[in-house]
Amino acid sequence: MPGFLSASGYDGTEKVDLAPGYFAEVKRCLSEEEAGFAESAMLGKVRAEMTANRQYADLDTRAGRVELVVQSLVSWNLVEEDGVTSWPLDSGIVTTPKPGVNPWPPGCPRRKSVARIPSPLFDMLWAKCNELNGPRTSDEAARFPDETERGDPDGDGGTA
DSSP, X not given: OOOHHHHHTOOSEEEEEEETXXXXXXXXXXXXXXXXXXXXXXXXXXXXXXXXXXXXXXXXXXXXXXXXXXXXXXXXXXBOTTSSSBOOSSOSOOOOOOXXXXXXXXXXXXXXXXXXXXXXXXXXXHHHHHHHTSOXXXXXXXXXXXXXXXXXXXXXXOOO
């Protein structure tokens, strides 16, 4: 019997081609904690109008999009124009993340590297991360219960 994540179809990674010979590998799905970091970044500022007893949220969709990509990245092969120096994803310091604390603080090498991605390529990378983090449709779950079982393109899994 497969583990919970593989049985639900949310384990592993996917490769996103960014340019000829260059790719980013992203998680198929964020954990609830990682998704919370992205949602918190999108929330932006919350303000209250006390006299009218109203609250407003100023959404920062850009921050939410960036956070989704930052949390989703597993690896990539992006390099400087010298063709050798890699764009960093880690600080090089191995630490165990504390629950509830974002492991990628402002100004860390990963965030600086993500900020350098050209906007059209960032949008493509974000779109893939956003798609992967959506719920599986019931049709997908029925046709593709896991990667080891496949049907033909019209969804017919063959004889029982």
